[in-house]
Amino acid sequence: MRVLGVDPGLTRCGVGVVEGVAGRPLRMLGVGVIRTGADLAIGDRLVLIERGIEEWLDAHRPEFVAVERVFSQHNVRTVMGTAQASAVAMLCAARRGLPVALHTPSEVKAAVTGSGRADKAQVGSMVTRLLRLDAPPKPADAADALALAICHIWRAPATNRLQQAVAAHRTTNSARTTSTARTKTSTAGTTSTARPTSTARTTKGRIS
Numbered sequence: 132m133r134v135l136g137v138d139p140g141l142t143r144c145g146v147g148v149v150e151g152v153a154g155r156p157l158r159m160l161g162v163g164v165i166r167t168g169a170d171l172a173i174g175d176r177l178v179l180i181e182r183g184i185e186e187w188l189d190a191h192r193p194e195f196v197a198v199e200r201v202f203s204q205h206n207v208r209t210v211m212g213t214a215q216a217s218a219v220a221m222l223c224a225a226r227r228g229l230p231v232a233l234h235t236p237s238e239v240k241a242a243v244t245g246s247g248r249a250d251k252a253q254v255g256s257m258v259t260r261l262l263r264l265d266a267p268p269k270p271a272d273a274a275d276a277l278a279l280a281i282c283h284i285w286r287a288p289a290t291n292r293l294q295q296a297v298a299a300h301r302t303t304n305s306a307r308t309t310s311t312a313r314t315k316t317s318t319a320g321t322t323s324t325a326r327p328t329s330t331a332r333t334t335k336g337r338i339s
Contacts, residue, residue: 132287133160135193135224136279137184138272139201139216141167144180145272148191149262149280157281159262160191162273173215180216184223196224197283199275200233232283239275242282254278 132152138145144165151157165183167176198221201214224231237247243257255267255274261281268274 132195132284133191133193134195134197134280134283135187135191136276136281136283137196137198137217137220138275138279139199139213139220140272141173141176141180141212141216142169143270143272144183144216144220145270145274145276146184146187147268147273147276147280148187148193149277149284151284153285153287157262157284159264159277161187162268162277163187164270164273177215177219180219181223184220188223188227188229193229195230195232195283195287196220197232197234197279199239199279200235202235232287234279234282234286238286239278239282242285243278251275 133148133150136145136147136149144167145163146165147162148160149157150160165180167179171179198217201210201217221231234242240249240254241247243249243261244253246253249257251271251274255271258264258274258277258281259267262277268277
């Protein structure tokens with residue numbers, strides 16, 4: 132499984148590609164940051180992010196794209212920029228037919244470090260260890276992108292089993308509903324035929 136992790140942001144959008152399967156050593160294929168200037172118009176910044184992500188998709192051909200789920204913060208302006216960059220990443224993936232997974236920061240931290248409250252230094256340290264790197268990726272946005280990819284690889288088997296179970300449940304319910312509807316239709320369309328009443332026998336008699 133090859134996953135492109137995206138840590139969305141307008142000024143720095145972290146990107147990292149990790150390959151492997153759950154339960155086996157993982158391999159980093161690339162890591163970096165897409166940067167845009169704060170002096171540029173928002174539209175121009177989003178175009179630069181789109182071009183950057185497209186370049187990473189072309190270069191590494193991932194099978195999945197994992198993006199950090201945007202959550203509420205006190206700084207609304209920061210949230211808006213993060214959400215816009217996140218939407219660009221999802222758009223680029225959807226345009227190529229790539230599955231997109233959203234993971235919260237707590238899910239990523241818990242998957243990589245074992246604690247949903249780990250700080251960035253702990254995440255960077257564990258990413259370095261798991262990918263057997265010489266040093267933690269810099270800046271932290273790059274390490275977070277790799278952590279997102281690792282999180283998705285490790286969570287994908289359980290998520291797939293859950294999705295399969297839900298799909299099977301829906302299929303079973305749909306089949307039952309269809310069968311019930313057919314039974315009702317068949318019952319409604321059947322008319323009972325009453326046996327004709329026997330005619331009274333006439334007795335022929337002579338007229339006296």
